[in-house]
Amino acid sequence: MAQNNFYYICIPMSRKGKLDIVLHDVLIEDIAAEGKSIAHARLEGDDPESPGRVLFVEFAVPGDIVDVRLIRKKNSFLEGRIIRINKPSEQRLNPFCQHFGVCGGCKWQSLPYDIQLRAKQRQVYDQLTRIGHLKVPEFQPIIGSEKTRFYRNKLEFSASCKRWLLPGEDPAQAASPGLGFHVGKFFDKVLDIEHCYLQPEPSNAIRLAVKDYALRNALSFYDIRENHGLFRNMFVRTTDDGQVMVIMCFGVDSPAIFPLLSYLRDKFPEISSLYYVVNTKGNDSISDQECILFSGSPAIYEKMENLRFRIGPKSFYQTNTGQALSLYRKAREFSGLDGSQVVYDLYTGTGTIAQFVSAGAKKVIGIEYVPEAIEDARTNARANGITNCEFFAGDMKDILTDSFIKEHGHPDVMIVDPPRAGMHPDVVQTILRAAPERIIYVSCNPASQARDIAMMADKYRITAVQPVDMFPHTMHVENICKLEYYAD
Numbered sequence: 055m056a057q058n059n060f061y062y063i064c065i066p067m068s069r070k071g072k073l074d075i076v077l078h079d080v081l082i083e084d085i086a087a088e089g090k091s092i093a094h095a096r097l098e099g100d101d102p103e104s105p106g107r108v109l110f111v112e113f114a115v116p117g118d119i120v121d122v123r124l125i126r127k128k129n130s131f132l133e134g135r136i137i138r139i140n141k142p143s144e145q146r147l148n149p150f151c152q153h154f155g156v157c158g159g160c161k162w163q164s165l166p167y168d169i170q171l172r173a174k175q176r177q178v179y180d181q182l183t184r185i186g187h188l189k190v191p192e193f194q195p196i197i198g199s200e201k202t203r204f205y206r207n208k209l210e211f212s213a214s215c216k217r218w219l220l221p222g223e224d225p226a227q228a229a230s231p232g233l234g235f236h237v238g239k240f241f242d243k244v245l246d247i248e249h250c251y252l253q254p255e256p257s258n259a260i261r262l263a264v265k266d267y268a269l270r271n272a273l274s275f276y277d278i279r280e281n282h283g284l285f286r287n288m289f290v291r292t293t294d295d296g297q298v299m300v301i302m303c304f305g306v307d308s309p310a311i312f313p314l315l316s317y318l319r320d321k322f323p324e325i326s327s328l329y330y331v332v333n334t335k336g337n338d339s340i341s342d343q344e345c346i347l348f349s350g351s352p353a354i355y356e357k358m359e360n361l362r363f364r365i366g367p368k369s370f371y372q373t374n375t376g377q378a379l380s381l382y383r384k385a386r387e388f389s390g391l392d393g394s395q396v397v398y399d400l401y402t403g404t405g406t407i408a409q410f411v412s413a414g415a416k417k418v419i420g421i422e423y424v425p426e427a428i429e430d431a432r433t434n435a436r437a438n439g440i441t442n443c444e445f446f447a448g449d450m451k452d453i454l455t456d457s458f459i460k461e462h463g464h465p466d467v468m469i470v471d472p473p474r475a476g477m478h479p480d481v482v483q484t485i486l487r488a489a490p491e492r493i494i495y496v497s498c499n500p501a502s503q504a505r506d507i508a509m510m511a512d513k514y515r516i517t518a519v520q521p522v523d524m525f526p527h528t529m530h531v532e533n534i535c536k537l538e539y540y541a542d
């Protein structure tokens with residue numbers, strides 16, 4: 055087995071001013087934070103007795119021996135790209151997707167799933183202890199996803215008049231259109247996708263049919279830099295029982311939209327809800343756009359236990375349906391409800407967690423930023439026959455005030471599920487003043503979760519931690535912390 059005493063060649067700078075340093079026979083040691091793998095390397099001039107600088111590499115598996123070209127060189131760390139695998143790790147798997155390495159998704163395909171899960175669990179531990187400096191109890195083992203492919207219920211595909219060229223492709227092809235995913239940091243480049251393993255059929259079939267139709271009928275694909283072109287982006291949403299919603303987005307209003315929509319409706323009878331949007335603004339988001347129903351039902355419906363949730367074109371719904379159920383069950387278990395508690399569900403989205411725990415609560419208050427989501431929450435609660443949930447729309451720091459809490463009742467339990475950035479410090483202070491007995495903190499970003507919990511550490515201690523894997527083959531991890539009040 056190679057040790058970490060590498061050979062290196064060091065050529066100061068290439069003509070383009072880029073680093074041109076190649077490290078040979080680097081032994082990949084472990085998986086680090088941010089989904090990259092970690093090794094150590096010494097450069098010319100480094101102390102030969104030192105363990106070397108930390109080196110981060112993407113797409114590497116612990117045990118691989120690789121040649122790496124540096125792309126960043128700092129005193130404290132290096133970053134590089136694999137240019138050759140000299141000896142693959144015994145754990146290395148062949149990626150199942152033809153787009154692996156170019157597409158920004160599913161970067162951990164070469165890692166066996168049990169290693170992915172261990173790395174995610176450790177990431178949560180590291181972030182709570184290193185960022186938050188928090189004391190943590192023994193973790194409950196991470197809940198792995200039963201489905202590791204085709205687990206998503208929603209995907210967005212972007213159209214571009216200039217697709218991303220693969221290595222070795224003729225630059226003359228650069229002007230050809232593509233339909234798929236944006237490539238890494240390049241907002242104007244789209245990788246044309248043949249087959250994606252993230253969403254069940256008919257997702258791939260619909261995307262390919264749309265592209266084929268657009269090419270045959272010479273519809274223009276969107277030019278992101280110039281903000282013109284007809285076919286812009288599309289969303290496909292699917293449910294476990296086979297309902298399909300498609301939202302087609304166009305950069306200009308045109309009569310050519312309707313033959314395309316009719317073609318889709320007729321070719322795919324399984325599309326239960328077909329919408330279109332004419333979006334002429336500078337970004338692809340449809341949250342502020344009018345979604346016009348072309349055919350089928352206005353919504354699709356997902357079931358969870360005995361509840362049914364309406365999903366409109368703009369509704370947020372957890373993207374891995376099976377794992378959302380595991381997540382919600384754990385959040386409910388950690389809440390320890392016996393029918394007597396007032397529960398606040400902060401960042402409630404369409405009120406799914408609120409409704410999920412409502413049978414065990416005296417009353418549930420749900421608060422959320424997006425007014426349409428709150429409308430969905432109210433509609434869903436009514437349709438589910440739930441009468442003890444109330445929902446409020448607005449920015450959390452404006453709605454959740456001391457007087458709001460006085461008016462709606464002291465919370466015994468607060469469930470919080472904020473976006474990646476975590477909670478606003480004012481919200482944390484209001485929660486501390488409200489002093490619920492328990493806080494169940496659900497997070498898709500353990501780093502911001504650790505920061506927020508650290509702000510509450512004088513009054514709350516973590517009594518249980520449950521990581522959940524919602525996104526196999528990616529570095530992302532969801533985590534639930536149960537916090538209990540201990541200050542007197």
Ligand SMILES: C[S@@+](CC[C@H](N)C(=O)[O-])C[C@H]1O[C@@H](n2cnc3c(N)ncnc32)[C@H](O)[C@@H]1O
Binds near residue numbers: 451472
């Ligand atoms: C991670 S989602 C959680 C959704 C919900 N708990 C669920 O499981 O479906 C976070 C939610 O917070 C909402 N949100 C983001 N910023 C907010 C803010 N400042 N005030 C209130 N809600 C906010 C988002 O619109 C989103 O619905």
